[in-house]
Amino acid sequence: MQASNRLRAAFAQGRQSMGMWQMIPGANVSRLLARSGADWVMVDCEHGNIDGASTSQADKTEADIQLAVDGAMHDAVPAIAALGVSPIVRIPDVQSWMVKRALDAGAHGLTVSAKILVPLLRSAEQARELVQAAKFPPLGKRGFGSPIAPERFSPMPSFTEYLLQANDTLLTMVQIETREALEQVEDIAAVDGIDVLFIGPFDLGNNIGHPILNGVMAAELKEAMARILEACRNAGKKCGVYASDGEQAKGYAGQGYDMISVSTDYTALDYISKQQLSISLGGSSPEKGGSY
Numbered sequence: 001m002q003a004s005n006r007l008r009a010a011f012a013q014g015r016q017s018m019g020m021w022q023m024i025p026g027a028n029v030s031r032l033l034a035r036s037g038a039d040w041v042m043v044d045c046e047h048g049n050i051d052g053a054s055t056s057q058a059d060k061t062e063a064d065i066q067l068a069v070d071g072a073m074h075d076a077v078p079a080i081a082a083l084g085v086s087p088i089v090r091i092p093d094v095q096s097w098m099v100k101r102a103l104d105a106g107a108h109g110l111t112v113s114a115k116i117l118v119p120l121l122r123s124a125e126q127a128r129e130l131v132q133a134a135k136f137p138p139l140g141k142r143g144f145g146s147p148i149a150p151e152r153f154s155p156m157p158s159f160t161e162y163l164l165q166a167n168d169t170l171l172t173m174v175q176i177e178t179r180e181a182l183e184q185v186e187d188i189a190a191v192d193g194i195d196v197l198f199i200g201p202f203d204l205g206n207n208i209g210h211p212i213l214n215g216v217m218a219a220e221l222k223e224a225m226a227r228i229l230e231a232c233r234n235a236g237k238k239c240g241v242y243a244s245d246g247e248q249a250k251g252y253a254g255q256g257y258d259m260i261s262v263s264t265d266y267t268a269l270d271y272i273s274k275q276q277l278s279i280s281l282g283g284s285s286p287e288k289g290g291s292y
Contacts (some may be wrong), residue, residue: 001161001169004153005108007040007086007173011238013197014153016253019088019263021242023048029089029265030079038262040086041291043076048090048266051077062153070101077105081152086170091267094126099133100143109171110134111198122180126186131193134172135231136163137191173193173240176228177203186227189235196259198240199225228254 002008009015017029019040020033025048033041044050050072054246063168073089079190088109089102102110132140173196176185182204189197201221205211210218225241234237240259243249249262274286 001153001165003158003173004155005169006084007088007108009037011258017031017259018249018262020065020258021261022265023050023264024206024269025050025075025078025169026038026076029121030076030081033232033265034080034083034085036263038085040087040088040259041076042078042090042261043073043080043107044088044090045073045102046092070105073102074105077107078152081101081106081154084154088154088173094130096129096133099130099219103134103142103170104146104149105214106146106149108152108168109173109195110222111173111175111196122178124184124191127188127194128173130174131172131191131215131290135167135193139167173198175200175203182208182224182227185231186234189237194237196238196240197228198242198259199228200242201225202242212255232258 002012007017007019019042020036020038021042021044022030022033023044030041030043032093035258048203063122077087087106088111089105089107090111091098094112099110099112120212127173134142136142144163147159148245149166150157150159153162153169174181174188175198176182176192179199181188185197188194194228198238201217202212204224205218205221208220208224210220211219212218229239231237235268236259240261241252241257242261243252244264244267245259245261249260254258278284278286
């Protein structure tokens with residue numbers, strides 16, 4: 001199983017890994033991003049339009065939210081995995097049912113702020129709670145029962161093989177985006193079972209009082225990011241970062257980050273559409289949006 005998790009394989013080989021960011025729902029979008037040559041695609045269920053919700057969260061029961069999130073996520077994950085690329089799911093909050101649903105869909109990893117990527121993490125204790133939700137016993141408390149998850153690996157493991165290998169194969173990531181998480185970043189990096197600390201520069205800058213304005217990153221934010229990278233190195237963990245385009249991703253690669261986003265579907269589509277229309281009318285290329 002580990003060999004078919006392309007992102008984990010990149011980490012094991014000691015090479016930097018580039019990925020794409022999906023905010024627009026649809027399996028065809030997922031396949032397009034996966035065919036780019038990237039190692040992974042982040043399925044953004046936090047800020048993206050992946051949940052498919054049409055009414056406010058306040059109007060929904062937990063069951064409604066699960067159904068809304070699951071539809072687009074279950075379309076994206078298999079489409080990405082079928083092309084030999086790692087689907088990573090960014091869940092909206094540190095809640096065990098969200099972790100379970102993402103992993104049972106067959107995600108190779110997940111993240112939440114603090115593969116699954118978890119947003120807005122605030123403490124080492126929250127990181128430990130995430131590990132408990134993401135790992136099977138004895139390392140955690142994840143329930144076992146999805147026949148879907150093994151299908152997202154090739155060759156497909158048996159039910160038993162998935163149970164025995166998932167804890168060592170799936171990546172558990174936390175996003176460092178808050179002042180509280182930054183102040184505890186060394187403790188968070190030391191949590192057993194956390195594989196990657198992922199930096200969201202926009203939220204991190206906002207939360208430490210140094211937002212990115214007009215594309216300018218304050219020295220204090222750069223220092224905070226350097227502290228996170230160093231904490232990862234000292235703890236033997238990988239460090240990821242969100243970049244808004246290839247040029248910025250190249251710069252982060254030069255700084256030593258292990259996992260770097262290259263492009264986001266929504267902003268890339270916005271830019272290329274305006275660019276091509278402008279060229280057709282004899283104008284110049286527009287400035288890129290959604291960047292910093």
